[in-house]
Amino acid sequence: MYYLKQKNYDEFTCIADKCPENCCSFWQIMVDDESLSKYEKMAEADDRIRNALDIQGKCFRQTDGGCNFLDPDGLCHLQRTYGETALCDTCRSYPRHVEEFENVREYTLTLSCPEAARMLLNDTSPMELVISEDDEDEEFEDFDYILYDKLTEAREKIKNFVQDRSIDILTRMKAMLVFAKELQEKLDDDDIFGMDDVQLMSGETSDSDPLKTEVFDSAFEFERLKHISSVLFRLEPLHDDWMDIAGGIWDKVFSDSAELEKVKALMERHAVPAEQILMFFVYTYFCGAVYDDWIYSKIAIAVYSTIWIFCMLYAGGGDCAAGSDQITGTFSHNETDSLIKAAWSYARETEHSDVNLDLLEGWFMDNM
Ligand code: SF4
Known part of the structure; x- marks a missing residue:
């Protein structure tokens, strides 16, 4: 398998409360099934999770356009209380974007994240994808x-x-x-x-x-x-x-x-x-x-x-x-x-x- 990663990809660090508009605002955050069942269990002992979770819609509820887990200081209640491992796939991976092709994965940092945009647009050297390789092999049905x-x-x-x-x-x-x-x-x-x-x-x-x-x-x-x-x-x-x-x-x-x-x-x-x-x-x-x-x-x-x-x-x-x-x-x-x-x-x-x-x-x- 080939892995193509945007240069500086691994250097990205979320600026959290210093972010001018964090990713918990305006978007409906969809929750993967595994995280959803984990949150259902956690909700039994945590009112905040019970109130923030929309089980039917498989997403987090929002108030005034912001995720219900977002604290007034701009930090996430889930991450603050339970650590990064408590985050769902969407929150853990953003702003990392992956495109999947047969035996190839391409990773970029989405421009919608202010910090990722800053890293890209303040860099004057040409944007590159850096290639690495391992022994993994896969086949996609009907891949051209x-x-x-x-x-x-x-x-x-x-x-x-x-x-x-x-x-x-x-x-x-x-x-x-x-x-x-x-x-x-x-x-x-x-x-x-x-x-x-x-x-x-x-x-x-x-x-x-x-x-x-x-x-x-x-x-x-x-x-x-x-x-x-x-x-x-x-x-x-x-x-x-x-x-x-x-x-x-x-x-x-x-x-x-x-x-x-x-x-x-x-x-x-x-x-x-x-x-x-x-x-x-x-x-x-x-x-x-x-x-x-x-x-x-x-x-x-x-x-x-x-x-x-x-x-x-x-x-x-x-x-x-x-x-x-x-x-x-x-x-x-x-x-x-x-x-x-x-x-x-x-x-x-x-x-x-x-x-x-x-x-x-x-x-x-x-x-x-
Ligand atoms: S938008 Fe980017 S920098 Fe801002 S809180 Fe989200 S991941 Fe962090």
């Missing part, structure tokens, strides 16, 4: 190993291109979309080995294919981006503020094409964290296309999520000279810290809702 192989090769091409800092970040992003569209067309035509021939175009090496050039040139055109971004209003709001955030982006960024140009300039100014966000989404989701054949939507999620995170930063911070805003709230007045907050706020809205992820993927496939 050939497609998985092609996807990992394509992901390597994306990585090499996206982490080439001699190319401006917007060019890198546009090229990702063209590349993904071409890969998708090969797969849809059952030309799986043709995926080997697909390359990323830089835009500077004027490509002879006018269709590819058109996709490249129109990718971030104002009306197209405005249309793509209208999906933000259709997301299931997981946080009370989501509709205000989406409305803020709409009013500020999509009121005038000159505003969008300022967002693009902001991305160029923060090209390194933009690259880290792109690679986070690529590493976390791209190879999942082996299960649903949707390649384009995985890359579109990476590209447009990165743009929307910068739109959040811009919409919240005016011209972002100070980086202070309603999005960053009291978190920080530093522009990079504001970007980190925009990143985890966005990821909270999308990454932990299958409804929202499915909606985004379907939207991108319809608007390829």
Whole structure:
């Protein structure tokens, strides 16, 4: 078995009561069966557990949008009283994310955790997955190993291109979309080995294919981006503020094409964290296309999520000279810290809702 782990994965430590918005807020925490029976027994001697546990719903009850185990000081009653081993699978593993493929496990730290987002976006070295191996062997029924192989090769091409800092970040992003569209067309035509021939175009090496050039040139055109971004209003709001955030982006960024140009300039100014966000989404989701054949939507999620995170930063911070805003709230007045907050706020809205992820993927496939 191969294990691919995000660099710094093992260095993650929860900052608990210092966290600006801990993971016990807003999300419904589902409890695995083993933990549920353990809690049922513990509840006989602990009123707090009895009141917090929703046995039928297999989850923890919430009060005012927070888990009932959350104490006023921001710490967890379960962990404080019984130690980390008392936590259910969800609480013990978060923010660690695992993708499972035949004989491969890929581990990343989700961007929705403020500390994981800080670690990633403050790191200026390229994001990597570190490989290790053991003698474990497994077989998945109907696993398409050939497609998985092609996807990992394509992901390597994306990585090499996206982490080439001699190319401006917007060019890198546009090229990702063209590349993904071409890969998708090969797969849809059952030309799986043709995926080997697909390359990323830089835009500077004027490509002879006018269709590819058109996709490249129109990718971030104002009306197209405005249309793509209208999906933000259709997301299931997981946080009370989501509709205000989406409305803020709409009013500020999509009121005038000159505003969008300022967002693009902001991305160029923060090209390194933009690259880290792109690679986070690529590493976390791209190879999942082996299960649903949707390649384009995985890359579109990476590209447009990165743009929307910068739109959040811009919409919240005016011209972002100070980086202070309603999005960053009291978190920080530093522009990079504001970007980190925009990143985890966005990821909270999308990454932990299958409804929202499915909606985004379907939207991108319809608007390829
Ligand atoms: S969101 Fe991350 S840093 Fe915050 S409490 Fe949860 S695991 Fe800890």
